[in-house]
Amino acid sequence: MIEHTGILEINGDIIKIKAKGVRYGELATLNNPNGRTSPAQVIRLQGDLVTLQVFTGGQGISTGATVRFLGHPMEVICSDNILGRVFSGAGQPIDGGPDLSMEPQVEIAGPSINPWMRVVPSNLIRTNIPMIDMFNCLVESQKIPIFTVAGEPYNELLARIGIQADADIIVFAGMGLTFDDYHFFWNTFQSQGVFSRTVMFVNMASDSVVERLLTPDIALAVAERFAVEDSRRVLVLMTDMTAYADALKEVGIAMEQIPSNRGYMGDLYSTLAFRYERACDFKGAGSVTILTVTTMPGDDVTHPVPDNTGFITEGQFYLHDRIIDPFGSLSRLKQLVIGTKTREDHGAVANTMIRFFAGAKEAEKKQSLAFELSDTDEKLLHFGKLFRERFMDFNVNIALDDALNLGWKTLAECFSPEELLMKEDLIKKYLPRAAAAEDLEAEITVAEAAKDVDLVEVR
Structure with a gap:
């Protein structure tokens, strides 16, 4: 390998020297007269004027240093x-x-x-x-x-x-x-x-x-x-x-x-x-x-x-x-990934909770200005408080499915099923109160059917 001499300029970590047959991005070593060796890389080519970046900085490098180009880019x-x-x-x-x-x-x-x-x-x-x-x-x-x-x-x-x-x-x-x-x-x-x-x-x-x-x-x-x-x-x-x-x-x-x-x-x-x-x-x-x-x-x-x-x-x-x-x-x-790699209710829960949280922010503004708050505003304020504690706190650590269940629980604590404006089948399947009511209704239906069977047998 040829050692090039005659450094033209040293500006901070930037070195300029004249050389031919050099590639952009090529690795080089600078050898100081005092024995110090510094790695560098070609960052600009202008004809035969080559600009190099010195990895360890230009401090202590002499214009009498020699430059040897290694013929390959940097590797790790x-x-x-x-x-x-x-x-x-x-x-x-x-x-x-x-x-x-x-x-x-x-x-x-x-x-x-x-x-x-x-x-x-x-x-x-x-x-x-x-x-x-x-x-x-x-x-x-x-x-x-x-x-x-x-x-x-x-x-x-x-x-x-x-x-x-x-x-x-x-x-x-x-x-x-x-x-x-x-x-x-x-x-x-x-x-x-x-x-x-x-x-x-x-x-x-x-x-x-x-x-x-x-x-x-x-x-x-x-x-x-x-x-x-x-x-x-x-x-x-x-x-x-x-x-x-x-x-x-x-x-x-x-x-x-x-x-x-x-x-x-x-x-x-x-x-x-x-x-x-x-x-x-x-x-x-x-x-x-x-x-x-x-x-x-x-x-x-x-x-x-x-x-x-x-x-x-x-x-x-x-x-x-x-x-x-x-x-x-x-x-x-x-x-x-929402709804395909995750549960079917993921998108609906996320959108509904963000919608209510936006409403909670508006209700907080009304409260700060001493405006009269409606029942809906009170619900939104309660939801905003729970949302910050259960989801936004920096230390909350919870798996996605558990977070979705907690989202349904939070919605159920603050709003009626009609206020959610979500698909009825999702509400019946996932909303705690709606699911409980549906189970209770099913139990009553089964009990009534059993009673009818007993009456038929008696007759």
Whole structure:
């Protein structure tokens, strides 16, 4: 391999040098005169002018360093032996475990998935969180973010979904994490018994921003390998995509790109879409489901990161005030599983409860303005109180069928069957009071029939 000399420019983590026969995305090593070696990757080609990102940062690199291009793109270790292990955002083991250098590797950020190999999502991922399972189902191979703000327990929600979701493998990618956040995820996966089927890629807040840009690509490459080659159902958890976008902005500025909106580069949409579109249910194989956290500065949904994300993904979970807001949340794929992979009454119960909760919010406004409340308003207020306690509380943990039964019980406690405006056969089958009344009526009919038989025999 040829060693190139004569570095032209060092700007933060960005290095420029002249070289020929180099490919976009190719891996390289920088060898300093002091013996220090730094990995880098080609991110721009302009004739024979090559721009590289240095994974460990540009600090301490001399213009007298030599560059050696390795002739292949970046790869990451991927086999069953990486499960239960922790890696850096650049894919290097950081947990002190056994050496993995001889394990097979896969190329990161490979070509997009062949549309012919995609199948229509049709499987529900149960999380035992009623605000998800009942009202905005998580579907296998879905790509969906959690929209939230700093200070909300979004990492707790992400970890809870990870340990409770019905998935074969969990791939975790943390970007710009504090040590407390990293330790929380590590400890939660360990204590809940899912670490043996989990692989963690962790980029700390003190690590290089270039490494932060690699973290999602590495996690998704590993997830695809498990899904395609091993037919596993993989759940990818990533936090925080806003930190990832900020790293994109920082590198873009260092490369002297012209910002488009609030300092972010004009290719933000395509960059995010390339990652999110790795979610897929593969024909004849497994699946990759992507769940991310996107923090919104100032709770501003028009911020470039959540704004672009909303156009790419298939809905969102909106977390605020320690609740998943049923009005701000949306799952565009839930209709593919409600009533087919779940009970026949699922859609009717969910829609009716949301309708009444919307009415409860209106009744609360009337109450706050000291307006006179009707009997219906009083019922709605009672329902709203029960709905928050039984379904919206952050700590509620209940299976879907039990949540549906609890929904019927809550409706029966607050409203008459006529007020539900639901199909009569569903009401008779599932509503507790209606079902009890129907059973009682059946018992009376049987008793009367038996009495008639006795009278005939006497005659």
